[in-house]
Amino acid sequence: MEKLDICKNVLSNIPDGFIFYDTNNTIIDYNEAFMEIYGLDKKGIELRGSKASDLFKLIKVDKSIKTLVPFFPKKINGDAENAPKQLKTIISRKLNHKVKYIRRITTPIYNDDGKYSGRFCILTDITEVKENENKLKKQKEELLSTQERLRKFNDFIKKIQGEINEEDIYHDALIFLKQNVKANQILIKNIDFDSQRVNIVTSLKPVGDVFIESKEVTHNPSLCYIIRENKPFTVKDINEDYTCRYHIYPQKSGGYICVPISFNSRVQGLIHIFNLEKDYFTDEVVNFVVDVANTISSYIMALKVYKEAHFYATVDPLTEAFNRRFAESFLEKEIARAGRNKAIFSILMFDLDNFKDINDKYGHKIGDITLKMFVNFLKESLRSCDVISRFGGDEFMVILPDTDAGGAKSIIKKIKDELKNKKFILEDDAIINLSTSMGFATYLEDGKTIDDLYLKGDKRLYKMKKSIHSKLLAGR
Template sequence: MIFVIETVIMSAFHLVFLIDNIWLEVFTDAAMLVLFLIPSLYYFMLLPIEREIVARQQTEKALQEANDQAELRVKLRTAELEVTNTKLETEITDHQQAELELQNTNEKLNASVIELELRSREDKLLSEMSELLQACTSIEEAYRVIDHIGPRLFPASAGALYMYSPSRNDLEPVLMWGNLPQEKFTRIFEPDKCWALRRGRLHVIDSLCKGLACHISSNVQAGLCVPMITQGETLGVLYLRGQEADTPLPFNQQLAVTACEQIALALGNLRLRETLRSQSILDPLTGLYNRRFMEETLAREIRRAERNQRSLNLIMLDIDHFKEFNDTFGHEAGDAVLRELGQMLKDNTRGSDVSCRFGGEEFVLILPETTAEDARQRAEELREKSRRLTVILRGQSLGIITISLGLAAYPNHATTGEALLHAADKALYRAKAEGRDRVVIAEGS
C-alpha cells in the first residue's frame, strides 16, 4: 500500500515539474488538493479494497486448505473404497464359488438320493423275489415269480431265461419279457454257442467285443448274459438287453449278477426238493407212486369223497406167474416186466387218478369220482392192454403178460382206506383163485 502512495506522490511531483510556471499556482493548489484527497482516497477506497483482497486471500487460502483436506479425504476414502470394493469383489467371488459348490453338492446329493432310491427299490424287489421264490413249491411256480418280478426289476430292459433240457444237450427258453423277437429268442440252442456258459461267468456284449456275440446276442450292440450256477451246477443263463437292440445297457451289471444268484439258488433248491420228494414218494423202478404216498392219498380222497358225497373206486392188480419170470429169465427180466407194466399204467390213467406200486408185483390204482361201471371198464381195458405188452430182454421176448385185478368201491364195500384196500385184495385173491387174467369185483356190491 505504501508503494502505491509513493507512486502517486512521485507522479504528482512529476506533474508539477512538467507544468509551466504559469500553472504553478494552479498546480500547487491542485497538488495540495491531491495531497488532501489521497488519505481520503486511501481510507475510503483503497483500504476497503485492501481488506477485501486480504479477506479474499484468506478465504482462498482457507478454501485451498479445505480443498486440500477434501482431496486428502477423498483420496483416503477412495483408497478405503478400493479396499472395500476389493474385499467385496473377493466376497462376491467367494460367494459365487460357494453357490457353485453348493449347487454341485446339491446336484450330487440329488443324484445320490435318486441312486439310493433306485438301489432301495432294487433291494426291495430282490427281497420280494427271494421271499416269493423261497415260498414256491414247484419250478413252474418259480418261473411265474421270475416273470412277474423280472420286468419290474429291469424296467428298461428286455430279457429271457434259458434252462438246460433234461438231457443237458441244449437250452430252451422258459420265459421272456420286453421287446424280443419271438422267432429268434424262442429257438433252442446248444450250450457251446453261449460265451457265458462256456466261460462260466458274466459275458457283456458291446461295440468293443461285437465279434464275440453268441447265439443269443447276435445282431445286438449291447447285451448281457449271466450263467445261473448253484452248488457247482449250471442250470441255465439269463439274457438281458435294452428294449431296442442298439441301445446301451440300461441297468447295473451287479444287479443282474445278484438277481441271477438268487434265481439259481432258488431253482437249485426247488430241483433238489423235487428230487428228494420224488425219491420219498416214487418207486425208483417203475416211476409210480410208492405205498406210503398211496396210503396218504387214499385217506385224503376218501375224506373228499365223503365231504362231496361222491364215489371212489380202487383197483388192486397183480402180475400173473411173476415168480416164473424171475425163475426162468432172472430178476433182471422181472424188473423189465415191472417197468413196462408201470409205464403202461402211467400212460392209461387220467390226471386225477393215482397209480402206485403197492409192493412186489402188486399195483394199486385210485380212481376218484368214478362210477363202479366205469371202474370195471377201466380195469378190463388195463387187463387187455397188459396182454399186448411186449417185453424183450437181450433180444428175447418174455412172452405174454397177464394180470389179475380186484375192484372195490367207497362207500359200497368199505368206508376207510384200510378196509377198502382189504376188500380189493380179497377180490384180487378171488381173481387168482378163479384162473387169473380177469377182473373181480369185491363182494357186497
C-alpha cells in the first residue's frame, strides 16, 4: 500500500473531501472535509473499516442522492485492464432542505506490478457553481421567453396596424389571446355609458361546459369595480376569492380575470377571460393580458384620432357634407376614371335663394340649422353614391357618377319639385320655406377639366337665379 500512503499524504493538504477504498470496497481513510460535504457527524461516526454500501445507507443514497451521470464503477476483477482509468460524476443531495451539488472524481490505484489495489475519491462542493449555472440557465430561458413574447407582440401589432375599424382590432386581439392564453371563454366588451350597457363586441366560442352570456349585458357601469377603479380584477379560485357582483359563470371551479381597456384614463372596454382550472391566472398571465389591453387601447385611440383628423380634413363640420377640398379631389379621380373607362358624370351647383333673408330674420344660429336641414334634405333626395359637398356659405355642389345631361336635368326637376312642397320646421314650430338656384355641367359635353365644369355649372345656376329674381320682381 505504498502508493496509497503517498496519495493520502498528498490529499491531506487539499481543502476538498477525499475517501479511500481497498479492493473489497472497504473504507480505509477519509478526511473531515468528506464528512462535512455529506453532512455527517465528524465526531460521532467512524467509517474506517466499513463497506461502501454501509456509507451509502448512512447518507441515504437511495433517497437523497441523485446521480446526474453514471456514478458507480463497473465491478473490478483486480487487474488494471478491466479497471476504469478515472470516473467523474456530479451528484446532488438534499441537505437541510437545500440541494447540495457534489463533484466526485474516482481514480483507481495500481501497484508497481500493475495490480489494482484500491481507489480514492475526491469530492468538491460545487453547489455555488451549479446554482449560478441554474440561475444563468433560468435567465436565458426568461430572455428567450421575453424575446418570443416580443416577437408575438410585434406580429400582433403589425396585424392591428392595418385595421381601419375598432371591431377588427378587437377581433384580432381575441385571436391573439386565444393563441397565447389558456381559456375556456374570452369576451371583449365595450361600454355605452349613455344607455348604461356593457355590450359584447366579440367572443371566443366556449370551450368545455362554460356558460356564455347574451350579446348585451345590462347593468350600471359605474358600479363595476374595474370600470370605476380602472384596474384589473383577478379571481384565482371562484370558491375561495371574492367574486364580482356581475360574475356570470355558474361553474363551481375555476377562475377569471377582467382587464380594463382605457382611453385617456377612462375605461371604454373590458377583456374578460374564464378558465375552468383554478389558480391559472398568475401574475405573468395577468400582465400579458394587461399588455394586450394597453396595446389595443393605444391603436384604437390612434384610429379615433386619425378618423377625427380625416373627418375634419374632408367634412364640413357644420353640415357634415364633404368640404370643397375633398370634393375637388374626388372630381379629379372621377375625371381620371371617366377618361380610362369612357364613363360619364355630371355635377350640380346649388345656391340658396333666400338664405340671407333667413339669417336677417332669425339670426345666424337658425341659419346654421337651416343649412344642416338642407343637406339632410339632399341626402334623402339623392342616391347614396352621389357626393354632396359644401363650398362655403350657402353654396353646395353634388357630384353625380354615371349621370348624363338628361339625368342631371331630371334630378334638378326632382329636387325643385320636392323642395317646393318641403316644410322645414324649427324647434319653436316656425316653418321655413327654401328655394335654390341650380346649374349642372356634364363631363366631355361641357368640358374636360374641373374649371370648365365649374364655369358651365355656374352659368346655368346664375341663369336660373336671374330667372327666379325676375319672376319675384314681376310678382310684386
